[in-house]
Amino acid sequence: MSRTRNHQQVIKGKSIFRALFVPFILVMILQAGIFYFAAVYGGVEDFLSQNSADILNERLQNRKNEFENTFTDTWTKFDVSTNYINQLYAKYEANYGNTPFVTDSQKQILFLNDCKDILISTLRQNEVNGVFLILNDQNTKSAALESDNVNKYGLCIRDMDQKSTYTNTEDLLLERAPSSMIETAGCSLDSWWEAQYNFSSEENGDYYFKPLRAAYENLSSSGDDLAYFSAPHRFSDTDQAVVSYSIPLLSEDNEPYAILGIELSTKYLASMLPKNEISDADSSCYILATQNASDTDCTPIVYNGILYNRSFDSTSTISTADTNKTNGFNITGRDKTLLYGSKSTLNIYNNNNPFEDKQLVLIALEKADVMFAYIDHIKYVLLFVALLSLILGIVCILIVSRNIAKPITALSTRVGNMTPEEGFDLGRLGITEIDQLVESIETLNYNVSKDTARAEFFSRMSHDMRTPMNAIISFSSPELLEDADEDTKDNYLDKIHDSGGYLLGLINEVLDMTKIENQKTDLICEPIPVSRIWTTVVPIIDKLAQKKQISFIKDIDDSQNLYILADEQHLNQITLNLLSNAVKFTPDYGTIHFQVLLEKEDKHSNQILCRITVRDNGVGISDDFIQKLYVPFEQEAHEKEGTGLGLSIAKKLVELMDGSIQCESLKGSGTVFVITIPFEICDIPVLYEEESISSDTTADASFAEVNLRGKHILVCEDHPLNRQIICKLLEKKGMILTNAENGQAGLEAFAASDLHAFDAILMDIRMPVMDGLTATTQIRALTRADAASIPIIAMTANAFSEDIDSCHKAGMNAHLAKPIEPQKLYHTLEQYLGDA
């Protein structure tokens, strides 16, 4: 697949918006729907309806109580006049005999005259519109109840402004009074004054005849228990309607001699029904009505509110038959408006009143759509809230998806527009996950760049490897050798050796870097003398510096005789890299300073800080390159050879050791590297017998001259070339060889051999059939006496510390890294065979 793509190619698939939007909106619709229907239809509506009905009922009850109190209170105050009149009548009976009014109009007029003042006084003290006293001028029930066109003497005085507090009678009007009383009454005559009550029927004068009849039919009852609340009546068409509350006045023989009553104008009653108490007058009204106990229809007496006029005509009755579940009733007005009603019966009669059946009721009516309007309002509010939540959710999703998509889109654009020349810094967008993605992309780019550098590296490696290989191959070719003299041949051999060594160095660096990048590098810290920091590398650099006449100045703190826990191999690798670079980039006759300082944080600390400074006055490093000094494979333009891995390897190793590395450089003036590594001081020196990979050239060369002749060596090597090299080297020293081409063959050869037949085993590690480590383990496991003691020396290209450690664990005694250096081979064999 091509690594370059046109980033504007259409990307198929779901956008973040679609991927997020659809499931969220479905969930939110579901949520809103459940919320709305559960709230509205889950009992809330019924609750609210009941609540509205309860409020209406409460107001109705309060208004009903006010009516009851008014009636009760008013009638209670008439006890004074009742008692007075009864006492007066008793006197009349005493003076004039029983039933003094019968056929004696003068007595009646006289009596009314005597009652005038008490009635006016009672009228003044109460908020009623009128008071009346009508005399019974008959002494038999039938005659008394004769109602067809009969005249009765009576006194009816009205006060149109019942709240007035006048003490005179100028604001009172006589409605009914004998003409002889006019002058003495002091009241003006109303327009429809007449001297007597004229009744045309019992219904027409129900306020007189009903209580009168009740008195005749309930002779044992007191007058108060026979009170009667009349229908509205008026004296003339233009007179305002009044309702009466009348009781029979009883003689000592319980015979009714008069009817005493109070009048309340319908206008006054209407004023007790506030118009806007329930809701506005257009939508509600109170109605005071009468109702027979067994009936559901109510006959209105008085009402207050425009609603009544709009819903009913003057002859309408209010039907309460259509009850509802909130204990009210429904009724439809003539304009088809649905009304909700509640009714309460006024308790204005004493118990066992014969008129109990005819109840006075107070009705509250309200338009159903107004009464329950807030329910609809709540429904709409809930619906609105649900929709609003839905909309907000959508907006939220839009914002979220936009906030996610936008940076991703921006990132995509940046990545698509980037060029290698611009470098790769995408910046950070403030969103953790996206910034992580950005970091990954930058790392990817880094790795890609590294791949690019790696490609360049391989390109260069190809050149750098091929060059010494060319030398090796060419200088060892028969074509060049057959005509070469001995000096030339020696020269060729030197070049071949140098090329091999250079090639080995290249391979080692690549292997080191690979291991570091794969995080397979572990520090193997062992107690070493602190002097090992410089003692290994200084001689090597001395030689290299000598070749270029470079002044190699050493400033080393060797005062402290300590042992530290350190990975000597990697530590030397670090120092060697820095110093070899210094040598490489310092021109002839330049100067290199090498300083090693050791510091303790405090004298009780068990850590010592090692500061290594390498300063040269070489070519320096450019400002551009110093930014990528430690980037693997990166080299300055003028570098013609090398892997470009040395500094990156050194930095990685320093960081592994919890140290730091800094570099300062000035192009054309020189470079300073400062490495700071903390080491733990250890007290007990532990000596290893194992050889390190270090090219310890200080090894005694004469060691190779130890007598190895006649020693029998088992060589386990699968590669014929390697086997040939080893054999040649060993045979040169007169050793006897037995070859095994794999570990299995070597194991069998050793197992089959006589005891102590072999003096040592040279074991390759990577072999088919059985590798060297397994073969060693099995050899050591043999029960023969020399199995545990025979020296087994590893020969392997695996030259890392862990390889050495693996060899030790398998039971090997020593480790020789390929390519085998002859002197090291001889030295190692002598070390293990010299005592033998």
Added chain:
Amino acid sequence: MKKQTHLWKKITALAMTAILTCSIYGCTAKKSESTAASLDPDNPVTVTIWNYYNGDQLAFFEQLVEEFNSTVGTEKGVTVTSVSLGNVDTLADSLLESVDEKAGSEDTPTLASVYSETAYILDKEDALVSFDDYFTEDELSAYVPGFVEEGRFNEDNDLLLFPLLKSSEIFAANQTDWKAFADDTGISITSLKTKEDLTAAAERYYEWTDAQTSDIPDDGKALYGRDAIANYIYLGSYELGHELFKVEDGQVTVDMDRDTFKTLWDNYYIPYINGYFGHYANYSSEDAKTGKILALTSSSSGVTFLPATVTDANDATHDIQMYETEELSFANAKEHAVVQQGASYCLLKSTEAQQDGAALFLKWATEPERNLDFALKSGYSPVTTESNRADSITKAYDGNTASTTGQNILDALLISADGFNNDTAYATKPFYGSKDVRSLLQSALQDTADADRNTVTDSIAAGMSRKDAVAQFSTEEYFDSWFEKLCEDVNVTLKQ
């Protein structure tokens, strides 16, 4: 940017000009053009009206109020509450107590029906609002000029009383029961042309009724009674050429002429103490209703109280028919005048909305057709020129069902309209002390007559003859002493 700035400047200037123009217009506009400015249908204001109507008049007035409340009132946000205080004197006393914030007094109403004397006092207490703020000249020109003029009595000539319903006086007689008298004596109702004729007829009636109970001497019955004796004195003086109190440029000129008062005395007090005239109940109409008198002078607005039946002392009733005509003048009257009465409405200081609402109600209630409709129900005269014409009244009445009361009302309205349009409509301008002086004059004649009549009846009951009983009260000296005292009392009252 410059263009935008210039545009904004133009817009700002235009807006400021418009605002300024509207403000100036608003300030100079009559309140009547923006009466509803303070009214808000959503926050209705209550306007309380004190009146002295009774009976049918009260009922009709309250119907009018209810109609207003349910129509224009609902639309504009005005609720009118009517309170009847029974009679005009009670109302005046209550109103003055309310304005003075006396203990136990009622809350001051927005509108109140009062006479000019009461309005004068209220104006002095700075309790009134001028109706000029609510009616344009054009609007006021639709009303009977004399009715409007009656409301201008202070130095600033402010319109402090507004006419809603006016009345005059009429002479009414029970022609049903008069017939027997007329048949026997030849004195018909129509033969009465002057007050002197009435006095003579009343004497004749007393003698005629006395003769019917030959066994009981001097128990004749009164023929005539009247209300508002003060009107008799004021109008009589005016007709006889001596207007009692003339108010010009705030100055009051008192003209209490002895001969004029003697005429008044001779045609009321003398017949009264003789029993030719009588006043038994609160109103003469009540006396007519109970058969105690046959004829009366009453307010034209009291026509609804004129009886259609008479209930006698035995409480037996019989139907009657009343005859109405214009009030009689004196024989020596310099000119025929009619009294202009009927309390007009004053506007008391209230909230702006209440005052606006009150003006709105008055305008609505005095719309010609509506005003005339109420007049035909109540007996009060309409107040606009258009409606206070015989043809308008007759035409409007044609729509009503004929009834005795209705016929009485129609006759009264026609008589009043004729008087207002063709005669001098007399109304006293108020002045300092005018209310008290009116009361003084009212009681001076009536109370004296009542007291002296009681003495006469007592004397008669004691066996004295009527002639002898009244003799002491019929002398010139007695009159002069009464007149002198009256003059003194008037002077004292005016000086208080």
